[in-house]
Amino acid sequence: MRAVVQRVAEARVLxxxxxxxxxxxxxxxxxxxxxxxxxxxxxxxARKIAALRVFPDPxxxxxxxxxxxxxxxxxxxQFTLYADTRKGNRPSFIEAASPDEGKRxxxxxxxxxxxEGIHVETGVFQxxxxxxxxxxxxxxxxxxxxxxHRPSRS
Numbered sequence: 067m068r069a070v071v072q073r074v075a076e077a078r079v080l081x082x083x084x085x086x087x088x089x090x091x092x093x094x095x096x097x098x099x100x101x102x103x104x105x106x107x108x109x110x111x112a113r114k115i116a117a118l119r120v121f122p123d124p125x126x127x128x129x130x131x132x133x134x135x136x137x138x139x140x141x142x143x144q145f146t147l148y149a150d151t152r153k154g155n156r157p158s159f160i161e162a163a164s165p166d167e168g169k170r171x172x173x174x175x176x177x178x179x180x181x182e183g184i185h186v187e188t189g190v191f192q193x194x195x196x197x198x199x200x201x202x203x204x205x206x207x208x209x210x211x212x213x214x215h216r217p218s219r220s
Contacts, residue, residue: 067107067171068147070096073120073205077140079189080196087187092137093118094199098147099163099171107211108171112178115139120205128205132184139179142189142197143172165192 071093078088095115100107116132123129132139145168149157163171169191179186189195 067100067103067111067175067211068098069111069115069209070144070147071115071118071207071209072096072199073202074140075200075202077197077199079140079142079187080198081190081193086190086195087140087142089138089140089185089187091135091202092132092185093139094197095139095141096144096147097141097172097175098144099168100148100161101163101167103163103167103171103211105171105174108175109178110211110214111209112175112182114209116179116182116184118207120207133182138185138187140187140189141172141176141179142195143168143191 074089074092074094076090077094078085080086093115119131120128121130121132121135121137145159145162146157148159148162150159150161151157162168172191176186176188189197
């Protein structure tokens, strides 16, 4: 699974002109599911998102987590995070999970975030959405659940 995590002052998502999810301070998470991803991938990303220390402490350093600042999360499905553009100009999405598999793991990731005690709002899976956000920083972090299998660079 992949997630683009953007620190936001506020964010909302609309479907057919209606707000379906809205948050104040926190993270907008664009979440993509790869074929073969598992509930362990969803749990890993949820833990990473909940624990990211990218909010400023009183000295202005990025040192606080979502829970420490009372932040919220808006999760929006984004299969295009698995776009393959190596050949030609039209992206291939062959690595993206099927809609059924994607929805199941998207929902599981949301459930894991809720278990972390985070308030979560969502978009509508497979809907045409308009996402509005006010970046804070801006701070944007790319997470990939496959990274848990790679050695860290210290």
